[in-house]
Amino acid sequence: MSNPFEEAYARSINDPEGFWADAAEGITWTKKWDKVLDDSKAPFYRWFAGGELNTCYNCLDRHVEAGRGDQAALIYDSPVTGGTQKTYTYAELTDEVARVAGALKAEGVEKGDRVVIYMPMVPEAAIAMLACARLGAIHSVVFGGFASNELAVRIDDAKPKLVMSATCGIEVNRVLDYIPLLDKAIALAKHKPDACMILARPESEGTITNVKHVDWASASAGAAPAACVPVESSHPLYILYTSGTTGQPKGVVRDNGGHAVALKWSMKNIYDIDPGDVFWAASDVGWVVGHSYIVYAPLMQGATTVLYEGKPVGTPDAGAFWRVIADHKVKALFTAPTAFRAIKKEDPKGELLKNYDISTFKYLYLAGERTDPDTLKWAEDMLKVPVVDHWWQTETGWPIASNCMGLHVYPVKPGSPTKPVPGWNVQVLHEETHEPVPTGQIGAICVKLPMPPSSLLTLWNADQRYIDAYLEEYPGYYKTADAGMFDEDGYISIMARTDDIINVAGHRLSTGGMEEVLSSHPDVAECAVIGVEDQMKGQLPLGFLVLKSGVTKEADEVVAEIVALVRQQIGPVAAFKQATVVQRLPKTRSGKILRGTMQAIADNKEWKMPATIDDPAILDEITEALEGVGYGTARKD
Numbered sequence: 001m002s003n004p005f006e007e008a009y010a011r012s013i014n015d016p017e018g019f020w021a022d023a024a025e026g027i028t029w030t031k032k033w034d035k036v037l038d039d040s041k042a043p044f045y046r047w048f049a050g051g052e053l054n055t056c057y058n059c060l061d062r063h064v065e066a067g068r069g070d071q072a073a074l075i076y077d078s079p080v081t082g083g084t085q086k087t088y089t090y091a092e093l094t095d096e097v098a099r100v101a102g103a104l105k106a107e108g109v110e111k112g113d114r115v116v117i118y119m120p121m122v123p124e125a126a127i128a129m130l131a132c133a134r135l136g137a138i139h140s141v142v143f144g145g146f147a148s149n150e151l152a153v154r155i156d157d158a159k160p161k162l163v164m165s166a167t168c169g170i171e172v173n174r175v176l177d178y179i180p181l182l183d184k185a186i187a188l189a190k191h192k193p194d195a196c197m198i199l200a201r202p203e204s205e206g207t208i209t210n211v212k213h214v215d216w217a218s219a220s221a222g223a224a225p226a227a228c229v230p231v232e233s234s235h236p237l238y239i240l241y242t243s244g245t246t247g248q249p250k251g252v253v254r255d256n257g258g259h260a261v262a263l264k265w266s267m268k269n270i271y272d273i274d275p276g277d278v279f280w281a282a283s284d285v286g287w288v289v290g291h292s293y294i295v296y297a298p299l300m301q302g303a304t305t306v307l308y309e310g311k312p313v314g315t316p317d318a319g320a321f322w323r324v325i326a327d328h329k330v331k332a333l334f335t336a337p338t339a340f341r342a343i344k345k346e347d348p349k350g351e352l353l354k355n356y357d358i359s360t361f362k363y364l365y366l367a368g369e370r371t372d373p374d375t376l377k378w379a380e381d382m383l384k385v386p387v388v389d390h391w392w393q394t395e396t397g398w399p400i401a402s403n404c405m406g407l408h409v410y411p412v413k414p415g416s417p418t419k420p421v422p423g424w425n426v427q428v429l430h431e432e433t434h435e436p437v438p439t440g441q442i443g444a445i446c447v448k449l450p451m452p453p454s455s456l457l458t459l460w461n462a463d464q465r466y467i468d469a470y471l472e473e474y475p476g477y478y479k480t481a482d483a484g485m486f487d488e489d490g491y492i493s494i495m496a497r498t499d500d501i502i503n504v505a506g507h508r509l510s511t512g513g514m515e516e517v518l519s520s521h522p523d524v525a526e527c528a529v530i531g532v533e534d535q536m537k538g539q540l541p542l543g544f545l546v547l548k549s550g551v552t553k554e555a556d557e558v559v560a561e562i563v564a565l566v567r568q569q570i571g572p573v574a575a576f577k578q579a580t581v582v583q584r585l586p587k588t589r590s591g592k593i594l595r596g597t598m599q600a601i602a603d604n605k606e607w608k609m610p611a612t613i614d615d616p617a618i619l620d621e622i623t624e625a626l627e628g629v630g631y632g633t634a635r636k637d
């Protein structure tokens with residue numbers, strides 16, 4: 001007969017309500033649901049309709065009540081602050097979160113209010129998220145690598161009552177003062193929060209001038225601990241903005257109930273993590289991985305989560321990950337392949353690994369971008385544990401495809417994240433006929449509706465955009481915007497995005513958003529941004545600029561201004577450092593820029609002359625320009 005994975009998968013597809021009702025027993029509800037799946041307002045599906053719960057209670061209080069109060073809940077490890085380490089037990093974390101929630105309440109934050117969290121990787125970032133969840137307030141974490149302008153866009157969309165932040169973030173070699181960034185964002189935004197609650201870090205000081213400044217430490221020390229507020233299952237837990245095809249990011253809305261059920265289920269069944277195990281997601285709370293697997297899922301499972309303020313290399317060296325695993329007895333690490341490429345580059349033979357005892361380490365999970373076979377093999381050879389490439393998106397909140405370590409371990413096929421996870425009815429569809437394509441053929445990867453719990457409810461204040469962006473093109477399906485294929489064993493491969501999203505060091509970025517910044521420069525008439533292959537970061541953005549006639553500046557000068565502008569408008573995370581000036585852009589006869597062809601030339605891949613190209617000669621100019629900046633046949637790697 002079949003294995004536990006196959007049984008779980010079949011049941012999740014044939015009897016989703018029964019499957020997820022069983023999984024929901026893992027969560028404490030203050031009111032049991034009336035209906036497991038409410039499809040009365042499809043395509044706006046709701047899981048556990050009528051049910052009520054509190055996510056923070058499920059992450060913290062209930063473990064204390066069950067006698068786990070003295071167990072480590074969160075370990076903070078910070079090489080960038082001289083090696084700070086701090087452990088919070090479940091009891092301590094519950095108290096701290098309750099007091100911070102009390103401080104939020106004292107500032108008038110209530111159920112349904114939005115709170116923007118712009119924080120470095122300190123325990124208070126997780127505490128802030130959990131404090132919002134405790135009150136039923138909706139948090140929206142903004143990654144610290146985004147500039148004021150991006151923060152302002154999110155403030156205007158989410159309209160927060162309060163912003164929670166710190167005086168600074170710390171990168172490898174610099175302290176980033178947040179106060180000027182925040183003041184500028186608030187000045188730029190039309191919506192003004194009532195106050196900013198600021199964690200004073202010893203590395204930097206400052207006071208918010210544009211709105212009320214609330215000092216985190218004194219406000220929470222003086223606050224009465226707040227109780228957990230039960231909320232409806234479909235009440236939003238958070239909004240997380242992610243790149244769309246324009247500069248206006250998409251506010252992915254996650255519910256409380258479905259999210260709790262799916263994440264709790266994933267910890268044992270996908271990640272093989274039990275209560276008391278130490279789980280480390282080396283990501284950032286600004287990304288979905290950080291939300292799900294630094295904060296919510298490990299705590300729901302009663303495991304210990306590691307919150308790491310550092311990098312895989314440079315803090316201080318390429319042995320940092322092994323040091324953290326050894327120091328905290330980590331069972332499983334979750335990171336992006338780019339982190340392993342960075343380690344491999346600095347320490348190809350894994351010499352630094354010999355300095356550490358990593359015998360507790362059982363699994364490496366990689367996501368955010370495809371795990372290239374070289375990196376997979378290197379990690380397997382070094383660590384001698386299963387290396388699991390798994391695929392997911394901000395929109396889903398948990399993996400769509402993975403080798404499920406808690407159910408059945410399949411042989412690994414390099415380049416594939418194995419099979420769709422229970423709950424996900426994944427189909428590869430033909431772009432024109434919308435019918436499933438035969439095995440082995442590439443098509444649009446779609447998920448049959450309804451999607452399993454934890455999938456996005458909608459986009460914040462943008463139901464129609466949700467439908468247009470994800471549901472319209474393939475009726476009855478969610479479009480992942482990834483292209484790929486199934487093989488004869490049911491393994492899926494994720495090949496490429498079908499939109500203009502690129503993946504830089506595991507960070508999802510919109511080339512359309514960058515093009516908007518480039519076109520705002522007064523000397524630029526037209527532009528295009530493509531993602532070019534990069535050995536370390538997977539992809540890097542590269543800009544093409546057509547200057548307005550009459551511009552007398554040197555090309556280098558305009559490029560330098562453009563690079564500075566993207567850093568200022570989007571932030572350092574865009575990693576936009578290269579652009580080239582061209583006379584014209586290659587287009588189809590209907591005026592569409594041929595970005596795919598430019599990308600193939602840049603990556604020195606085979607390409608065909610597009611049948612609809614307007615003027616083929618332009619591609620010669622582009623080829624020359626690309627060679628001038630080290631791409632195309634001039635690539636060194």
Ligand code: COA
Pocket residue numbers: 143144145146169171172176282283284287289311312313335336338339342367368504505506507537571572573574575
């Ligand atoms: N706040 C402010 N700036 C930040 C930041 C933050 N939280 N995070 C990154 N940046 C800055 C970096 O300092 C860098 O600035 P620079 O242009 O002055 O050098 C820029 O944004 C680009 O960052 P990044 O692309 O991350 O490059 P890096 O060289 O700093 O680090 C890696 C490269 C591979 C080590 C790093 O990207 C990494 O660890 N990635 C894997 C883990 C991960 O976060 N995955 C995300 C989802 S799972």
Ligand code: AMP
Pocket residue numbers: 242288366367368369370371389390391392393394395417480481482494496497503506507508
């Ligand atoms: P994000 O929303 O930032 O998590 O980015 C999601 C996108 O990253 C997906 O749509 C994919 O394009 C890509 N991605 C994430 N994980 C993988 C993976 N394991 N293999 C291939 N691509 C991935």
